[in-house]
Amino acid sequence: MNKFTIEESTPQHANPLLLNRRHWLKAATGVIAAVSSLRAQSEVAVSLPLQLSINENPFGPSAKAIDAMQQTMARSYRYPHAQAQQLIDAISKKENVPTDHILLGVGSGEILLAAGRYFGEKKGEVIAAVPGYTQLIDAMKSAGGSAVLVPVNDQWQHDLDAMATKISEKTSCIYLCNPNNPTATVCDTAKLTAFVIEAAKKVPVFIDEAYLECADDFAERTLVGLVTAGHDVIVSRTFSKIYGLAGLRIGYAVAKPSLLAPIKELMTGNPNLLGMVAAHASLLDHDYCERTRLQIKAGRDAVNSVLQQLGRKFTASQTNFVFFHTGIPIDRFQELMKKEQIHVARPFPPMLDWCRITIGLPDEMKLINQALRKILS
């Protein structure tokens, strides 16, 4: 249990039973903002077991996002049409694309699933890296398509040269995840751009940039510019990672309207009011994004230095997780970590003696590093 709970810390005068709704909301806003800033300062006691298997961002959400949700909660009886438009306007400004080039999703996962279904119904192939993120690929397969999986190269990056050789008349789309999950690596931007421009002349290219803002020089790495330049490219982004809003389920895609339209037709969800106001406020909170990126990087550097001391191979992570060689079958390693109260990610074939672990809060990182020393020494 966290040592800091709302019940324990709510001042006596803020007893909800004694206050009207407006005062209670105001008091609750203060408490929740305090929890958030405490999380950011890592004064929250570690809560065991550590859930470090699904790449959540424990530094989030930003206090401004929480404040925006608090301000909006009482209006939850309204449909969120205006807030959807405001969020689209803000994304359009951020990405420098027209508003009709933006599609909101219930997480970027909803967009990946719909895109997978759309391309799968064409009964063709998706070319993708292995190991990689499989949401679009799995959806494509269940809709009747198939996958051509290209192993990552010796730097655990997408092997773009090998992928280029796989494009054929059977290809329906190419899926690239940059930075890649689970290998955590980025592609060289110039090489990736050249590959995508060529490939998109033949088939649409889907670029999943879920972890982009965790990368050191993320602003230069996005391929949204290729959309504006008119290429057949779909870029997806999410508020689940750097913005720490995974539970609110908001993501978006950027592409030309003719590419977005058939994907949109297959989507059934609607992003919710609180998620959209939180996402909008997060976009405007530049300090938070930068601070969180640096906190994640500090956690990453700490694990990498332990792995280096232990003589283990690890990839050049540009994400909120690290991927490293255990030398132990991953099933066994998962069990050993579980005994230390730490949940790490599932196996990622064919790299079955490698492990993916998410960056946690600084106190959590101390426990991770202790466990790694104990198991891998």
Ligand SMILES: Cc1ncc(COP(=O)(O)O)c(C=O)c1O
């Ligand atoms: C590479 C990648 N893309 C997309 C997603 C989907 O995230 P969400 O649906 O929360 O936006 C994830 C989730 O972990 C991911 O790792």
